[in-house]
Amino acid sequence: TWTTGNVIEEQVTAIREMVGDRRAICGLSGGVDSAVAAALVQKAIGKQLTCVYVDHGLMRKGETEQVEKDFVAATGVDLKVVDAEERFLNALAGVSDPEEKRKIIGREFIRVFEQAQAEIVAEAPGDQPVEFLVQGTLYPDVVESGGGTGTANIKSHHNVGGLPEDLEFKLIEPLRQLFKDEVRMVGQELGLPEEIVQRQPFPGPGLGIRIVGEVTKERLDLLREADAIAREELTAAGQDSQIWQCPVVLLADVRSVGVQGDGRTYGHPIVLRPVSSEDAMTADWSRLPYEVLERISTRITNEVRDVNRVVLDVTSKPPGTIEWE
Numbered sequence: 001t002w003t004t005g006n007v008i009e010e011q012v013t014a015i016r017e018m019v020g021d022r023r024a025i026c027g028l029s030g031g032v033d034s035a036v037a038a039a040l041v042q043k044a045i046g047k048q049l050t051c052v053y054v055d056h057g058l059m060r061k062g063e064t065e066q067v068e069k070d071f072v073a074a075t076g077v078d079l080k081v082v083d084a085e086e087r088f089l090n091a092l093a094g095v096s097d098p099e100e101k102r103k104i105i106g107r108e109f110i111r112v113f114e115q116a117q118a119e120i121v122a123e124a125p126g127d128q129p130v131e132f133l134v135q136g137t138l139y140p141d142v143v144e145s146g147g148g149t150g151t152a153n154i155k156s157h158h159n160v161g162g163l164p165e166d167l168e169f170k171l172i173e174p175l176r177q178l179f180k181d182e183v184r185m186v187g188q189e190l191g192l193p194e195e196i197v198q199r200q201p202f203p204g205p206g207l208g209i210r211i212v213g214e215v216t217k218e219r220l221d222l223l224r225e226a227d228a229i230a231r232e233e234l235t236a237a238g239q240d241s242q243i244w245q246c247p248v249v250l251l252a253d254v255r256s257v258g259v260q261g262d263g264r265t266y267g268h269p270i271v272l273r274p275v276s277s278e279d280a281m282t283a284d285w286s287r288l289p290y291e292v293l294e295r296i297s298t299r300i301t302n303e304v305r306d307v308n309r310v311v312l313d314v315t316s317k318p319p320g321t322i323e324w325e
């Protein structure tokens with residue numbers, strides 16, 4: 001019979017057998033899958049696992065801190081945090097094309113990850129080799145990449161910001177047979193905090209693909225503020241469990257005229273994209289209560305400089321995708 005206890009026990013035994021006394025690394029993205037995979041492997045091999053978190057500067061407000069504090073507190077895992085903001089922003093300078101952004105982010109991610117891996121080896125050269133890479137691949141990911149469902153090529157998605165594909169490692173994929181809700185249950189059983197286990201999906205390239213236009217530090221800061229307000233109000237209104245996720249998008253190359261106090265403004269629009277979905281393959285726009293939308297709109301236009309308009313995306317997927325890029 002399927003119980004989270006059985007799944008954990010089975011995986012722990014299998015991982016111990018596979019790894020022996022060698023070492024493994026795991027990239028953390030801040031998302032549920034990599035967190036649960038890491039916690040599971042850590043339970044199996046303890047200090048033989050090192051986690052790497054690449055802070056590319058495209059994270060939302062509080063996200064890096066959450067990985068640094070909550071995840072480490074819950075698991076006691078060895079964590080290496082790499083501050084790579086400057087590197088990513090330099091690489092993204094002048095780029096507006098969505099696929100180009102994804103490629104750059106993926107490439108930089110691999111470089112930083114390789115560097116971190118070399119450092120881990122250098123810090124403890126006498127130890128057993130780092131031979132294994134932990135990935136939070138889920139069952140739907142396996143099906144999607146192997147099954148040719150026709151959706152895989154819409155965006156060069158998966159694992160960007162999760163984990164590099166062209167590194168030479170043996171893979172540990174303890175979640176390969178699980179669905180998202182099962183992964184959440186396993187995470188809960190492993191003692192991970194609610195904030196991690198119940199997290200909504202967030203794309204690996206982060207806010208980089210939620211700025212329509214060039215990605216700059218200034219624009220990221222602005223979007224981070226707007227996103228934090230939207231998330232805060234959605235949580236306060238008890239909407240988190242009602243929606244799949246709610247991308248908040250900055251139309252950085254668009255300006256519209258507004259009026260505030262007694263002055264004319266010429267600012268950017270923010271798009272709210274709340275969706276309901278089962279698996280992100282299809283989605284419907286969420287019918288959020290008007291009062292919640294109103295509070296988000298009022299707060300964003302009052303509190304975020306240079307934003308004078310908030311619009312709601314009422315497109316289903318298809319024909320829209322969930323993210324704007």
Ligand code: XMP
Nearest residue numbers: 157159160201202203204205280321322323
């Ligand atoms: P779309 O926009 O294709 O998104 O309807 C479907 C789901 O995937 C997430 N997404 C990504 N996840 N790397 C990721 O790891 C990506 O490049 C990426 N693009 C979209 C999106 O947030 C949604 O949950």
